[in-house]
Amino acid sequence: MSLSSPLRRIIPALLSFLLLVAAYPVVVGPAQARSHSVESASPDLTFPLAVGHREVLVSLPEHHDPSVARPVILTFGGWHETPEQMAATTGLREASDAIVVYARGVENAWAGAPYSATSPEEDLAFARDAVREVAARHPVDWSRVYAVGHSNGGAFALLLACRAPDLVAGVVSVAGMFYDPVDAACVGDPVPVQVIHAEDDPVAQVSGGLRHDAHFLSAREMLDRWADRNGCLSVPFSRAGAVPGVTAHEWWGCHAETRSLLSDGGGHGWPPHAAWEAWDFLSRQNR
Template identity: 55%
Template sequence: MLLLLVSVIQTKTLRRALGTMLALILSLGTLAPAPAAAQSSLPGGFALPGGSSGGDATFPLAVGGRDVLVSLPPNYNPAIAHPVLLVFGGLGASAEEVSRTLGLRANSGAIIAYARGVGNAWAGAPYSQTTMDADVSYARGIVDAIAAQHPVDRGRIYAIGHSNGGAFALNLACRAPELLAGVVSVSGMFYTAADQGCWGGNVPVMLIHSTNDDVAVYGGGVRHGAPFLSVDEMFQRWGTRNGCQLQPVHLAAGGGRTHRAWTGCRAQTELVISPSAGHPWPGHAPAVARDFLARQNR
């Protein structure tokens, strides 16, 4: 009898405990749900012009009497100093067109600056509407203007350009070598007169060109009434400026391309040749350029 009584008491106690727990669970279910995790945002309340909250927009930034279109990298963090890639389009290509068509932003961790040439052209060409000193000063001003608003890694400032802009990127390495950690020229139009004033060097350089380029002809020639250098001549000149031994080695390359590099250089000097890309900006240029520039810093 005593054991039966104890059992009944235990059963009632267990039921009361279970009832209490159930009531507690039900009461929790009626509380307001916990707030969802806040969406990632940029520290310091950073926001792009136009209300965008990420590095997705391209926006203008004043540089002297011109402007530049600036694109911040995806997942931009203003607490981190980023590299800067200066981009110079070919003759007639606006900064807006260059930003839309060159495909440089994908997989890039750099702040990209699409520069605006006077008359959509760059110094060093016979049709240029400005001087070399003015365009070099403008390029320096771009870096300073970006650095005034965003942390910049001064040891990783790069330049890339196409056609007339590709030649100017090299001219920038000639006249502002301390600014740049690396330069890529794509389908560059290397007017002889512009290169004669080159005094710089020790800047990593890559040339990307095609043997069937019918504008910036691989073997050199005359255009707009002015002579321009062959790609091989320009490759050799930069090999000399970068202290290379001028003994080429062949590196792996896909898509039927040839990839050459000088040996013993103080600064890497390379040439990527396509047999069929012509003069337009080639699809392989962004990845090839990115791989080269990622290895360079000052």
């Protein structure tokens, strides 16, 4: 079949045009360029935030959706422990879907310890203000605000449960240093409490003792006080924990869940399992 005269003229012209286009690179339009730059520039999910004259370090979840109200974990380090160290070592951000707020204590200490530079009232107000400042920038689920602390910070987390039960829906103390009177003048409703401690802790000895010329409670004394405050009806039931070498002690008939995880070893550091155990406990608590 022979091609018509007009078609014979069109085909060479079309082939010339296609060869000309192939010889030049594709130019990305402005809209495409903007889209690519947004995708490749991931936002910084950990940042400092001023709270009055003080500061916290905020870590948003990895897949943070600014339209979703998130739980908040207030995190308090031990004496001389900075928010940056807590963010690097605890694993709380990786273990949870919460906004983790690493609080900075005055002189890196928290009220209740003999070396603290602040009163309980000052640090309690700071904790409340920290959540408000975060909530002013990111949606917060106020029914799921939690506290986790290590050493001196672990005792302060329990102080929040004692004095600010309207703020926190649950708390976890890790290697807590329970100086008297860490649970004095408690108010309001019971609060779920979990204590994570090592039997061989050389600093916050599980049996209690004296440090910095001040008496501190044993982990069992602290738990017995909270079992009483939370209205538990029985002695704790003991069972093997999810992690080898850890024993879980759980009280029954409580108005708020009360339990401990005691490990055979680990000393005074932050245990590898602590973040996951903390979030497993806290994620089922709400006000």
